[in-house]
Amino acid sequence: MTGVFKFLVILLGALATAQQQALMDYLERRLLAIEDRITLWHEQTSRYTSELRELKQQIITQLEGMDKNKEALRSELDAVGTRVERVEREMDYLETQNGAQPCVEADDKLVEQQVTVAKEKNKSKYAKLTDCSDMVSSIKGMKILKRVGDTKGMWTKDMGVSNGKVYLFNSTGDDKLYEFSSVREFTSSLGIAEGKTVELSSTWQGMGHAIYNNHLYYVKVNEEIRLVRFDLQKGSVKNSAVFPVENQLPVYTLNSETYIDLAVDEEGLWAIYATKNNEKHVSLAKVDPKTLVVEQMWDTPCPRENAEAAFVVCGTVYVVYNSKLPSRSRIQCVFDVSDMVTNDDAPTVYFPKRYGTHSSLKYSPLDQLIYAWDDGYQILYKLQMKKKLEV
Numbered sequence: 001m002t003g004v005f006k007f008l009v010i011l012l013g014a015l016a017t018a019q020q021q022a023l024m025d026y027l028e029r030r031l032l033a034i035e036d037r038i039t040l041w042h043e044q045t046s047r048y049t050s051e052l053r054e055l056k057q058q059i060i061t062q063l064e065g066m067d068k069n070k071e072a073l074r075s076e077l078d079a080v081g082t083r084v085e086r087v088e089r090e091m092d093y094l095e096t097q098n099g100a101q102p103c104v105e106a107d108d109k110l111v112e113q114q115v116t117v118a119k120e121k122n123k124s125k126y127a128k129l130t131d132c133s134d135m136v137s138s139i140k141g142m143k144i145l146k147r148v149g150d151t152k153g154m155w156t157k158d159m160g161v162s163n164g165k166v167y168l169f170n171s172t173g174d175d176k177l178y179e180f181s182s183v184r185e186f187t188s189s190l191g192i193a194e195g196k197t198v199e200l201s202s203t204w205q206g207m208g209h210a211i212y213n214n215h216l217y218y219v220k221v222n223e224e225i226r227l228v229r230f231d232l233q234k235g236s237v238k239n240s241a242v243f244p245v246e247n248q249l250p251v252y253t254l255n256s257e258t259y260i261d262l263a264v265d266e267e268g269l270w271a272i273y274a275t276k277n278n279e280k281h282v283s284l285a286k287v288d289p290k291t292l293v294v295e296q297m298w299d300t301p302c303p304r305e306n307a308e309a310a311f312v313v314c315g316t317v318y319v320v321y322n323s324k325l326p327s328r329s330r331i332q333c334v335f336d337v338s339d340m341v342t343n344d345d346a347p348t349v350y351f352p353k354r355y356g357t358h359s360s361l362k363y364s365p366l367d368q369l370i371y372a373w374d375d376g377y378q379i380l381y382k383l384q385m386k387k388k389l390e391v
């Protein structure tokens with residue numbers, strides 16, 4: 001009996017072991033299959049990831065390429081723009097050199113007028129001085145005379161006596177200037193150096209000087225800012241004076257070399273300047289041309305920001321604005337010491353065409369011309385006037 005039982009036990013045990021083994025085998029196979037699939041997923045995922053990475057890299061490269069192209073295109077466009085401007089300017093210059101065209105002939109009169117108009121004006125000078133009521137209404141014409149010297153500079157004639165002479169201040173500071181006996185001599189010269197050199201004992205700075213009644217008034221900038229009056233006939237300094245204003249700033253933000261811009265109009269000598277006390281705006285002073293004493297001062301409402309130059313006509317200062325990337329210069333702010341002209345009466349006056357920035361604009365009360373220096377070009381603008389009280 002016990003023998004049979006034992007056998008049964010052993011048989012059952014063997015059966016159970018076999019079943020367990022089968023189960024184990026089955027589970028192992030399943031596990032292997034799952035592992036295989038996991039490996040597969042893993043491979044696929046990492047393939048996708050690397051494909052994705054590649055795609056991203058490709059897109060980035062393409063974007064970079066596009067950026068580069070855009071940049072190249074933009075700089076090409078800029079270059080083309082600059083060249084068009086240059087060509088335009090050269091053409092204007094050549095046109096004014098060539099007297100054959102009718103529109104240029106009219107322009108040529110502009111220079112000849114200088115002498116004749118000045119003589120006529122001599123007769124009516126007294127009346128003009130006592131009854132100065134003109135204001136600028138537009139710019140009637142322009143003539144590009146020459147291109148000499150630095151991009152910045154100043155040229156002017158004697159704004160008090162009509163002796164025909166013109167003077168050139170090359171660049172933004174020097175101890176000499178050049179004199180030509182007439183506009184014609186200047187335009188037919190081969191360059192500035194052909195003029196008579198006027199040597200000074202000190203250095204002028206900026207573009208704000210003036211020639212008035214055979215005297216040069218120049219601005220000397222050291223620890224202090226000084227006006228120097230130089231007798232052009234004797235070739236020596238007559239007198240000088242510290243400009244009686246503290247903490248001066250460059251008067252126009254687009255021409256930071258100019259601290260004081262001297263201007264001559266029908267009523268005499270003016271100084272356009274700026275100080276830290278009124279740092280946003282341009283200030284104006286009337287200066288005695290003999291003693292250099294400041295007679296009166298005004299704070300104008302005209303901003304310094306984006307101003308390139310200014311000039312005075314019949315006691316009204318006209319401030320000319322541009323932008324850092326040069327566009328068309330325009331008179332956008334006026335200030336009249338006699339209060340007859342306000343910004344509302346004065347229309348915005350645009351200068352012709354589009355050039356660089358004017359480094360100086362010098363008004364001549366003898367012939368209503370502006371002597372301008374624009375990016376190395378010496379230009380004359382003819383002003384159209386009207387009476388201050390006309391609307």
Ligand SMILES: *[C@@H]1O[C@H](CO)[C@@H](O)[C@H](O)[C@H]1NC(C)=O
Pocket residue numbers: 118119122162
């Ligand atoms: C202008 O008038 C003054 C006298 O009033 C005379 O001496 C001078 O020669 C005149 N100038 C011209 C250019 O006619």
Ligand SMILES: *[C@@H]1O[C@H](CO)[C@@H](O)[C@H](O)[C@H]1NC(C)=O
Pocket residue numbers: 149150170171191192193
């Ligand atoms: C004018 O100024 C520029 C810049 O300072 C200089 O290179 C040039 O030689 C000057 N020309 C003359 C004639 O002095």
